[in-house]
Amino acid sequence: xxxRSKLKQLILDVFLLSEEEYSLNLKREDIQTWDSLGVVSMxxxxxxxxxxxxxxxxxxxxxxxxxxxxxxxxxxxHFDV
Amino acid sequence: xxxxxxxxxxxVCQLPMGGTIAWTLPSLSATLSTVLPYPVLTAPGxxxxxxxxxxxxxxxxxxxxxxxxxxxxxxxTWLCAVPSLWGSGAEASSVAVxxxxxxxxxxxxxxxxxxxxSCFPTLADTVPxxxxxxxxxxxxxxxxEGFLSPLSSDELRQEFATLLADLLAMPLVPSAAxxxxxxxxxxxxxxxxxxLIHGIAHELEPRLHGYGHARLCTAxxxxxxxxxxxxxxxxxxxxxSFGVSMDAVGERLxxxxxxxxxxxxxxxxxxxxxxxxxxxLSRINCAxxxxxxxxxxxxxxxxx
Numbered sequence: 500x501x502x503r504s505k506l507k508q509l510i511l512d513v514f515l516l517s518e519e520e521y522s523l524n525l526k527r528e529d530i531q532t533w534d535s536l537g538v539v540s541m542x543x544x545x546x547x548x549x550x551x552x553x554x555x556x557x558x559x560x561x562x563x564x565x566x567x568x569x570x571x572x573x574x575x576x577h578f579d580v
Numbered sequence: 581x582x583x584x585x586x587x588x589x590x591x592v593c594q595l596p597m598g599g600t601i602a603w604t605l606p607s608l609s610a611t612l613s614t615v616l617p618y619p620v621l622t623a624p625g626x627x628x629x630x631x632x633x634x635x636x637x638x639x640x641x642x643x644x645x646x647x648x649x650x651x652x653x654x655x656x657t658w659l660c661a662v663p664s665l666w667g668s669g670a671e672a673s674s675v676a677v678x679x680x681x682x683x684x685x686x687x688x689x690x691x692x693x694x695x696x697x698s699c700f701p702t703l704a705d706t707v708p709x710x711x712x713x714x715x716x717x718x719x720x721x722x723x724x725e726g727f728l729s730p731l732s733s734d735e736l737r738q739e740f741a742t743l744l745a746d747l748l749a750m751p752l753v754p755s756a757a758x759x760x761x762x763x764x765x766x767x768x769x770x771x772x773x774x775x776l777i778h779g780i781a782h783e784l785e786p787r788l789h790g791y792g793h794a795r796l797c798t799a800x801x802x803x804x805x806x807x808x809x810x811x812x813x814x815x816x817x818x819x820x821s822f823g824v825s826m827d828a829v830g831e832r833l834x835x836x837x838x839x840x841x842x843x844x845x846x847x848x849x850x851x852x853x854x855x856x857x858x859x860x861l862s863r864i865n866c867a868x869x870x871x872x873x874x875x876x877x878x879x880x881x882x883x884x
Contacts, residue, residue, distance in 0.1 A: 512870040515858060536863040543730050544868040547812050 502549070502571075502578050509544045510564060513537065526563040541567075549576050584672065585696040587660060592635055592698045593617070599632035603646060608637055608664055611702070629654040636661050637700065640668030640793075644676040647692045651676075661694040664703045665711055666758040667718030667794045669766020671697040683786060697763060701756035710795075712754045717798025717836045719762045721777050723747055724805065724829070726769035727822075728815060728866040736772050741822035743768060748828050752835065776869050777804045779862025783855050784848055791845060799841035802833040806882035811867035850874055 500508075507521055514532040527533045533541075542558040545551055545567070551574050553561075561567055568578050593615055600618040609622045616635070621627055623642055626649065627634055634657050636646035643661045647670070650659050661671035670676070674693040677684050707715070726732060727740035743764050750761060781796035788796075809815040809826070819826045849856065853874040856862055862869045876882070 509868070513868055515871070536860055539730050540863045540865075540868060543812070543814075543866065546814060547868060550813075 502576060505548050506564070506567065506571075506578075509541075509548050510567075513540045513544045523564050523568075527561075545571070551576060584693055587696045587698045589662075589698050589700050592660060592662065592700075595633055595635065600635065601627055601631055601633070602635045602637060603627055603642070604637040605639070605642060605664065608703070608706070611706070612637055615700075627654070627657075629657075631657055633658045633660070635698075636694075637664060637703075639663070639665050640670040640677075641679075643668075643670040643694070644678065647676040647694060648678060648687065651689065651691050655691070658696070659694045660696040660698055662698045662700050662703075663759055663762065664700075665707055665715050666762035667715035669719075669722060669762045669769075672763035672767045673770050675770065684782070699756055699759040701759075704754050704756040704758065707754055709754075712758075713752070713836070714792070714794035714798045715758065715762070716752050717801055718794035719758065719765045720747060720833065720836065721797040721801055722762075722765035722769040722774070724801070724833075725774040725777055725866075726765070726772040727824070728808065728818060729773035729775060729864065730866055731864060732772035736768060737818065737822050739768055740772075741824050744824050744829065748825070748832060752832075773864050774861050775804075775865035776808070776856075776862045776867075777801060779859035779865065779869070780804070780849060780856050782861060783852055783859055784845060787848055787852065788845060791841075795841065796845065798836055799838060799845055802830075802837040803842060803877055803882040805830065805833050807873065807876050808865070808867040810876070810881070811873075814866060846877065849877060 510516065511518065511521055514530050514537055516530065538558050542553045545553055549571055551571060557570060561570065572578060595618065597618045602612055602616050602618060602620045604612050604620060604622060606622050609620055613620045631654065634646060636643055636659065643663065646659060646661065650657050663671045671694060674690050675686055675688045676692045677686050723740060723743050727737055727744060732740070747761060750757060777797050777800045780800055781793055784791060784796055785793055816826060857869045857871060
């Protein structure tokens with residue numbers, strides 16, 4: 500499973516979305532479940548899936564799926580183009 | 581730490597007769613009347629607003645009722661809470677739960693924390709065996725979920741680690757010491773968070789007759805702990821960092837596991853899993869509770 504697929508599955512599971520709702524352009528404001536609890540759950544899931552511990556300020560600053568990819572890439576997690 | 585005062589039981593017995601009332605359950609009324617010099621009011625009766633001091637002696641429901649009564653009807657009353665059972669920790673918490681039309685409605689407010697709490701050691705001998713057992717599980721659930729919560733801090737985790745060591749040293753036998761452990765677990769947990777055990781329990785409580793909060797938490801402790809450890813490396817990391825023996829904890833949780841209870845609730849878990857993973861408490865679990873995670877419990881993977 501590629502990191503891109505892992506991230507997609509994580510986003511679906513954490514924010515309780517269907518396949519059709521997912522896209523790389525997804526933003527926090529588009530997802531009702533990306534609330535403060537969703538931020539906590541996403542941080543837990545990122546550590547579980549990619550082994551990277553988001554600092555609280557990083558977790559709250561992330562506003563889109565592409566932001567997640569950027570933070571993880573900057574911290575050594577590779578995403579296929 | 582909270583501003584709550586811990587009052588020795590002897591001092592509770594010496595509160596002034598004038599202006600003090602004890603409020604308790606019918607089953608405890610006779611016992612209290614022999615040791616307290618002031619009037620003992622029995623629920624469902626309700627104290628008159630404005631009394632200077634109220635000593636509530638009972639389980640979590642009556643203590644929560646007294647906390648809400650004080651906030652809504654008698655804010656100047658000095659409230660001392662004395663638990664008749666360990667587990668809920670209502671005496672040490674600023675949360676109160678009211679049942680409205682079969683649904684539990686939680687309230688959280690600093691004014692809900694009783695001014696004082698005390699322990700009447702004799703009551704440890706009056707707890708029915710099943711309730712005592714489920715109460716042990718409830719205390720463990722607060723301590724463990726609070727320790728592992730992603731909302732906890734290192735400072736709090738250090739306090740949780742001390743509590744977990746004390747719990748491991750404590751046999752699963754009724755004793756007055758459980759009242760203090762229960763209050764400590766609840767106080768600490770109220771400053772961090774809970775998780776999937778409570779998320780599942782809160783969804784099942786209104787749906788399963790005969791399975792109260794403590795019984796559900798006890799049935800879920802071992803399976804959910806194993807689930808969390810299998811999904812999140814953080815469980816082992818935190819235990820190692822804070823000197824908590826996962827083996828010792830696991831062994832104790834197994835001794836609290838009653839297979840029949842777990843398998844009695846499993847069909848409802850399967851049916852309502854979608855609601856359970858949407859529960860706010862499940863969403864702050866230390867491992868992500870995903871839609872397919874129910875299969876972990878169905879396949880009994882925690883036992884392997």
